[in-house]
Amino acid sequence: MCGIIGYKGGDQAVSIVLEGLKTLEYRGYDSWGIAFLDGTGLQVKKNVGKIGNFKGFKALPEANLALGHTRWATHGGVTQSNAHPHLSNNKRIAVAHNGIVENYQALRKRLQAAGYTFHSQTDTETIPLLVEDFLKKGDDFPTAVRHTCLLLEGRYSFIVLDADSGQLIGARNGSPLLAGLGKDEFFLASDIPAFLPHTNQVVFLDDQQLVLIDSALRLFDLRSGKQLPVKPQKISWTPEQAEKGKFPHFMLKEILEQRESVSRALVQDDEQLEKIAQLITRAKQTVLVGCGTAGKMCLAGTYLFAKIAGRQTHFCVGSEFPNFAPFVGPDTLVIAVSQSGETADTLEALSIAKKRGAKVVSLLNVYGSTMMRQSDYNLLINAGPEKAVASTKAATGQLAVLALLAYATAGRLAEGRKALQIASAALARTLDDAQCKRLKALAQKIKAKENLYIIGRGLHYPIALESAIKLQEVSYIHAEGFAGGELKHGPIALIEKRTPCIVLAACDETQAEVLSNAMEVKSRGAYIIGLAPQDNEVFDLHLPVPDLGIASAIAELVPVQLLAYYLAVLRGNDPDKPRNLAKSVTVK
Ligand code: M6R
Secondary structure, three states: OOEEEEEEOOOOOOHHHHHHHHHHHHHHOOOOEEEEEEEEEEEEEEOOOOOOHHOOOOOOOOOOOEEEEEOOOOOOOOOOOOOOOOOOOOOEEEEEEEOOOOOOHHHHHHHHHHOOOOOOOOOOOOOHHHHHHHHHHOOOOOHHHHHHHHHOOOOEEEEEEOOOEEEEEEEEOOOOEEEEEEEOEEEEOOOOOOOOOOOOOEEEEEOOOOEEEEEEEEEOOOOOOEEOOOOOOEOOOOOHHHOOOOOHHHHHHHHHHHHHHHOOOOOOOOOHHHHHHHHHHOOEEEEEEEOOOHHHHHHHHHHHHHHOOOOEEEEEEEHHHHHHHHHOOOOEEEEEEEEOOHHHHHHHHHHHHHHHOOOOEEEEOOOHHHHHHHHEEEEOOOOOOOOOOOOOOOHHHHHHHHHHHHHHOOHHHHHHHHHHHHHHHHHOOOOOOOHHHHHHHHHHHHHHEEEEEEEEEHHHHHHHHHHHHHHHHHHEEEEEEHHHHHHHHHHHHHOOOOOOEEEEOOOOOOOHHHHHHHHHHHHHOEEEEEEOOOOOOOOOOEOOOOOOOOHHHHHHHHHHHHHHHHHHOOOOOOOOOOOOOOOOOOOO
């Protein structure tokens, strides 16, 4: 939530920060701003709206020191004065902040009592004013920032620029921040793609660390002030992977990338998989934890473990995990699933689990993420950067790895990998122009509908839930997923004449019953869209999906993602940046 970037080096700081902000926009896009130091002093430019819509880039002067912010509002409305960067009263200090200063009210009162003036309603503005106050009391800039951090409560990361010394500092406590090392230039950002066109040498900060940039980059422990060794790592992502290329939107690019990304997810180290499988077998209970789409994939995981390995596992939404904490102990294994590895609710669950002695395995896409560094074991889904807010290729990657892990738990890893590889090749073949045309035509037909329902049974029930999220977040149509058998217990009252209802009818033990459920809603006037290997008389429209056995669930996700995408475009929505949402939800 919120993207931050800082740069010190050559004289293109403004362009580099503005370009980086465009890359970070998926983290928040209600307003943006930049601060830079040119010959005349500290300059600030802020705007409400998306940075992509701003036309005045060329008019901005260049500098060699700058920081920027793209906002997803928490404290204070979406206004120019609430947009970051925020300045100290003496205009020496500029701050771009991601996260929440939970004790900002107390800090605000204290600063006001000391004579400081606030120009925004944000929690962030306390930071530059505290730094100014510590500087006045005699601290040098790095010490003033460190002392400020020690007063802040909550999860945050921020970048702070000092116009007097020309230094840049990044501080991290719970929200992502990394540094990039170029040739005579340094970067700070919320994520790697923000500076990937310039360097792939990355320093991952841990919580309670501070990085100081002047002529070199130095790392410090926030509490003790002790200097720490800097250990850069080379990242394998390429800049092209993080760009739209020939596609109109990231979402479409990422949906189509599933032709290869599912097979990349299957490239896992056997030893690691078997080690984790052993942990699952030995644990008294295994709990899969995730939020949103990742949560739905966790729920699907419980069906996969039951079906493939005959093993019961549990699912808990990240934000609800604290309510079950008393039942978590050293004999519990927690599997945290997250694309970003930065979701606050999942991170909190992970931290509770660790405190209670549980082992934690993370299933992630972003290398070096907080979850990765806080887990005992990791599996990466290798999907490459996912930039669209709606998760697509990460979801299918998560499902593929969970299936592989279930096979490993059943002691049938080789068989499972082969089956999943065949499935991924078949999926790639069906993700073609004809498929896109069919989904586009369907989107055209139902684009004016207000409600849409999706039903599935067994493993297809979590897929129905995930389908609903996808449709909601980008098309803004009210979509809901149900277990097929649940309709008659209430939701069937929602069905009206021509209400679209997507039926997930794979060739498995759920097929006959879900077709009966389809008949029940059709009798009440619903328009039935069958996602199934074969046509059936109950379908008003048949969308073919390949019969891939257990992997049919993966194949069902893709057409719904495409439908959601085309609906978004036809309804005039931006599928990459849906309203009210941000890609990484780093607040609770
Ligand atoms: O990065 P994570 O996988 O932890 O994110 C979890 C959810 O915020 C995420 O899946 C969200 O639901 C997506 N926008 C759904 O498409």
